[in-house]
Amino acid sequence: MRTCTDIAGAVPERTPRSRRRADGWARATGVRSAIRGLRLLVAVLTGITPAFAHEIRPGYLELREEPANRYQVLWKVPTAAAALGEELAESLGQTSRPITEAALANRREPCGCPSLWARPRSPLTVSIHPVFPPEVRPLAPPVVRHETDAELWTWPVQAPGDGLAGAEITVHGLQASTMDVLVRIVFRDGQVATRLLTPTAPVLVVEATRRTGAGGYLRLGVAHILLGVDHLLFVLGLLLIVPDRWMLLKTVTAFTLAHSLTLAVATLGYAAAPLEPLNAAIALSILFLGPEVVRFRRGETSFTLRHPWVVAFAFGLLHGFGFASGLSTLGLPAGEIPLALLLFNLGVEAGQVGFVLLVLALGTSFRVLEVRWPRMVQALPGFAVGSLGAFWFVQRTALMVMGWSR
């Protein structure tokens, strides 16, 4: 039977000296007792009997690849005792403080797993924990933090040479609970694998290859634009300078055509743009729109305001190279690129359309709710576009220059 990853001897971090000193003062002056009493009262009044209340919330397991095959593990598990506060747990005769190595070594989970997860805990705590294959070795003791309703465990692990491919990750105790666990693996190339483990399916087998399915490319495209705040800000800048729906359609279409063109060209390997100057140029494109937004609000005119679609097309070519970086870093096999490109681009467009619709819907909502913004607030989006564009331009240019000087 597979057991927990063995990291016996892994004792969580000690309390810092300053914290111990502060605790001593608080204890001596009775402040801590008073706060404890108050928190207990609040917890009891608001909680009453919260046993197993948290089982309706999911646990969360994240593996984030940092250097190759080395992962930072984050395990978050709901704990009813934590929700009541350390004080109540202590008053129940329990403690969640670090314990000795010897005590850890002698403890076992109900599933038979050794020390790591077998900590003294309140009977209210949900008893589940992740299990990795033996070849996935822990590199350091876990650090445990308490939230008001959860425990957070973090520790690094080393996967074997071929990575996590084929590795079986199980959550022990899940079958006996009513909760789910969301597992998210973030690979170094930016790819993300997400799976929900449930009481009926508590095991995740990491796929042998890192290739995402067709839906994966689509999601990747959506995520790329929605998390690429610089692209979104550029689109927002365009939305702020178009006078009507027809011009909006023309501008967004021009931007879409342009970035699709360079995305395809770059992904197929016909052209490439060095990343650092490209990022600086993208920032410059956002900065460029800031003053135009201000001009538009003042009722002035310029070439950009008369023909925003031309600017959208020109800068769209740049942004397309930026989108391409999201796909090209995956290292896709040549045969898979056309499908990946198509779906990735569709994902980008879907994300972009979603963002445009959201901004338009928000504008409509403000009108329906009859919100009257002060002039300063009305100017805020333009200043946000310009200021962030300027900041990123300076930051990225500095990074680029520092890179050259090395």
Next chain:
Amino acid sequence: MNSRGGAHRTRQRPAPVRFVVSVLATLAFPVLARAHLVNSGLGPFYDGVTHLALSPDELLGIVGLALLAGLGGAAFGRMALFTLPLAWLAGGLLGMTGRITVNLPTATGLALIVIGTLVALDRQVPFAIRPVIVGGFGLVEGLQNGAVAATGALPAGGLLGIAATAFVLVALVAAGAVAIGKQPPWTRIVARVAGSWIAAIGLLMTGWALR
């Protein structure tokens, strides 16, 4: 002339402009930035957005409140639009001090029952009670988020992300409810049914928490 006028306006408001620039610069400072956002520094903000997207109980509460506010008219909707995010932020800052803890499932469950029932009944909420309901919910949920932020599990900037998402959600849903309110009376039933579901989910949550 226009440009001179613009320059004049800029000179009249140096403090707000400096404030906006400093806030933006702070937001953009590349601390705790991750992966895709390595150059934007908006990672914590996105963490907050994601947090709310992955918290259906909090989402339901916001949707319920927005429905209630929207059905009460544009004025109630406007009040909720600004009160909820501000209360959430205030609760978050209070929660970060670690002085108050709230048992979230019970508190949220009870809040969902109250909000859902009010939506289902479709009665006008007294003017004085409105900010109490909206602000109370924001404060309680914010307290919890603040307590999480205090542990470092959620960056402090995440509170801004949560508040901003709440703002957007309230705007969209409340405006939708106001629009429904202007339609023939039977269309309000759609919102009332949604309210009854929210109350039912709150009842389940509370029952589960108290069992």
